[in-house]
Every structure is written in C-alpha cells, then in structure tokens.
Amino acid sequence: MKVFIVLTLIIAGVSAKVEEQVHPKDLPRSAKIQGRITNGYPAYEGKAPYAVGLSFNGWWCGGSIIAHDWVLTAAHCTNGASSVTIYYGATWRTNAQFTHTVGSGDRNDIINHHNADIALIRIPHVDFWHMVNKVELPSYNDRYNDFNERWAVACGWGGTYDGSPLPDWLQCVDLQIIHNSECQRTYGSGTVTDNILCVRTPDGKSTCGGDSGGPLVTHDGNKLVGVTNFGTSSCTSGAPAGFQRVTYHLDWIRDHTGIAYY
Template identity: 30%
Template sequence: MLKLATILVTLLVALSSAYPRSSLRVPGGGRIVGGEDATVGQFPYQLSLTMAGSIICGASIISPNLALTAAHCVNRAQPSQVQVIAGRHLRTTPAPNEQIRQVTRIDVHENYNGNTYANDIALLHLSTSTPFVYDDVVGEIALPTREQQTTGDTVVSGWGRLTSGLYPTVLQWVQVPHVSDAQCQQLYPEETILPSMLCAGLIAGGKDSCQGDSGGPQAAVNGGYLAGIVSWGYGCAAPNRPGVYTEVSYFIDWIDAHRN
C-alpha cells in the first residue's frame, strides 16, 4: 500500500509540472484555436506524449530515437512514466500503424525556469533497440541551423482543446504569422520576452495554440524545419496576446550536447 501511495504521489507531481500555468500566463499546453482538421500523415513528426495513460502534451520526432518537447511537460517526471505515440490521427483512437515507444531518458534543460518559462525545452530519449520506423505517417522534422531566424508564417499542430473547450477528435493545425521580439515585448509589458523565445499569432486574435498543445511542434512554412516548441501565452487566441514558443535554433548546441 505504501508503494502504491508513493507511485500516486510521484505521478501527481509529474502531472502538475505539465500544467504550471497561472490564471493569467498559461503554458501553451492548450488548445488549437481557429484551426482545422489535419489529414492522415500530414504531420508525421507529431507525437502524442502520455503519462500514466493520459495525453498531457505534444512532442516532435527529430531522429528515430529522439524527440523534443517543452520542459514544463516533463519536469520532475520519471522516464518510466512517459510514453510517446507516433502515427496517431484521432486523439483517443489507436491507429492501425501507430508506434508507441517508452521514454528511457529525459533531459530537461538545466536552466529551465518554471516561473518565466526560460529554457522551456526537454529532450526525450527512446531505446536505441526500439527506434521509430519511418513510413508514410511517421517521420522526423528537420532542425533549424544554429541561430536561424524565423520570420515567416509557422504551422502549429496538436490535440489541445478547441474554442468550445472540448477536445478534438482529429489532430488539429493552424497557420500563424511570426511576431517580432520587439513587438511581442510591447504586447507583453509585464513579462520578459527572451532571445530564446519566438512569438507567433494574429494581433487581432482568433488563431493560436493553448492548453493541451504544450510541447508540440511549431514548423516554419518556409523551410519546413522545427522553429519552435509550444510554451506559453496569456489566454488562447486573445487579441494582442500572441503565443510564445521556445525558439529551437537557440538551443542547437544544447541539443547536440545531449544526444548521447
């Protein structure tokens, strides 16, 4: 009984780290607002990240045995608690050719700050003996070059809540324009937009990621590389409140240092 209680407490702590949003600033672990249904295989790099059998976040395949997600999704989680699912299209319905893999190691950025969401990035390792097998619905997304600047539109995907507050059946995606760091800082005067963050969204609102999409991919339309990781924002698709993402190009050296 004591062992069971210990396991339950550990899971609760891990799950709470995946939803660290306050009533104002909320981790982009949220909904795709103003998006549309994806087609099967449209985003082969999209992963569903589960803990104790529940979907808590998204992630992105960057190699057959590596994936990137947000630190706030897995901070304090044990690898044995975390699985990733590739090739899934419907949120809770297994696909005939989906691939489920156990996470064997979690590298959370050493300087991750749960209050400011600085360095909100984590690398998930899978067993080298059971890597993802690439096919029509499973594949990796390219990483940007070191310090590559993303200035055009980006595409965000995930299974987070919809505008209605309900979870979607089908994987959702939305295209949002880049917002410069300077403009983003003006729109978030109460926060600090760091060089390692990337902002995107319509100034008028209406399209965004939010709770449930956290850790998921933000892909550059021009280049198709992983520009960002869904991190945080104020509300969902609110006017003058773009989504804030972890800028992957800022962390290329960190990723390379933790590959092995």
C-alpha cells in the same frame, strides 16, 4: 501643465500593463485528456508525421520527432515526470500507429534543460514512413535567423475554441512569426528574451491547453523553429503565443543527441 503630465504618465502606465504568461499545459481542462489548437483546421493523415502526443501521469503534451531515437518537447511537460507514453502517427489521438513508454531512470531518457523550457526524450528506435517521420532542425547557417514575418504551422490535439467540446482529431493552425519587440509589448522583456519566439494569433487562431511542447514548423523549408511554451489565460484573446526558439538551443541539442545540420 503638471496635472496633464501626471495624467499622461498614469495612462501610459496602464497601457503598458504586462500580461501574465500561462503554460498551455496548466490551463483549465476537462477530465478528458486534451490538447488544443483554437480555430485551426483538421489535419489530413500524414500532414505532421513528426508530431507526437505525450501522455504523462495526469497531463498531456505534444512533442516533435527529431531523429530515429529522440523527441523534443517542453521542460514544463517533463518536469517531475517519472515516465511518459509517446503516441506516434496518431491523427486520431487514441488511435496511434504505435506507442512507447520510457522513464527517467538510470538511462536518463528524459533530459530537461536547466535554464530554459525545453527538454529531450530518448525513445526506442523508430523506422520512418509517411505516417511517422522526423522534422529537421534549422541548420547552423540559420542559427542567427529570427524568422520574423515567416509563416509556420503548429499542430496539436483537441478543441477548436475556448470551452469547446474536445474532439481527438489532430488540429493544425498557420501562424506568423513576429519580432520579439512586438511580443514584449504583451509579456515584457523579462519573459520575451533571446531564447523566445512569438507568433501573432489573429481571429482566435492559437495554441492552447495541452499543446505544450508541440511543434512550430516553417512553411518554407519545413524546419522546426519553435517548441510551444506559453500564452495567456484565454487562448482566443489575440495575445501572442510564445515558443522556445530552437535556433537558440542548437548547441544544447547537439551536445546531448549528436543531431546537427550544417
């Protein structure tokens, strides 16, 4: 009986192995600037007018327009960056409607959260139209809504599967939000805390390298609920993908930008 108990504990320990989280920005990539949505679908022009491409010195990320003068993204994209070029309305990545370049100088256009993987970029005022527009944040009435089992869409630029040639057309993928307890079975409770939101990635559908900082927007109500943060080393593994939970950061966003919905 003692031997059986020991073997049971060993097996349980193996099955509880925690996957290491990987920022999509840090996944191996080709020499070409890239973003990736794996096994998604090409976006039609104007599908995600809030999605922007962010070109840093040597890496590429995504972001979301949340006001005429603000973009929301991930801090692991902006950390160490002295400047960033924002690509607006670029269904084809290299064919943006227009671009802006801003820096982290005296005006502090790049604001990193000190304790979470989320960041703000102050941009010059942009006018909205069907190709360039904002996405709304959740309202304060939804600040305790976990959005579990709700469907949402993530968008980014690049290849459609691990190791694929990397097209520049904007790709989107529909993903279902899951309970944090389900996500913790893959990454552990130390990684998946209250500020994290996760999605299932069935059939190889997921975010991947270069999508860091990009949007996760609900189908119902078109609210920005997630900022792309992490996955595993293989984007098509079926492991959940992790995002910063926007509702957790509503006060921080409001305090820096004045943006809030009540």
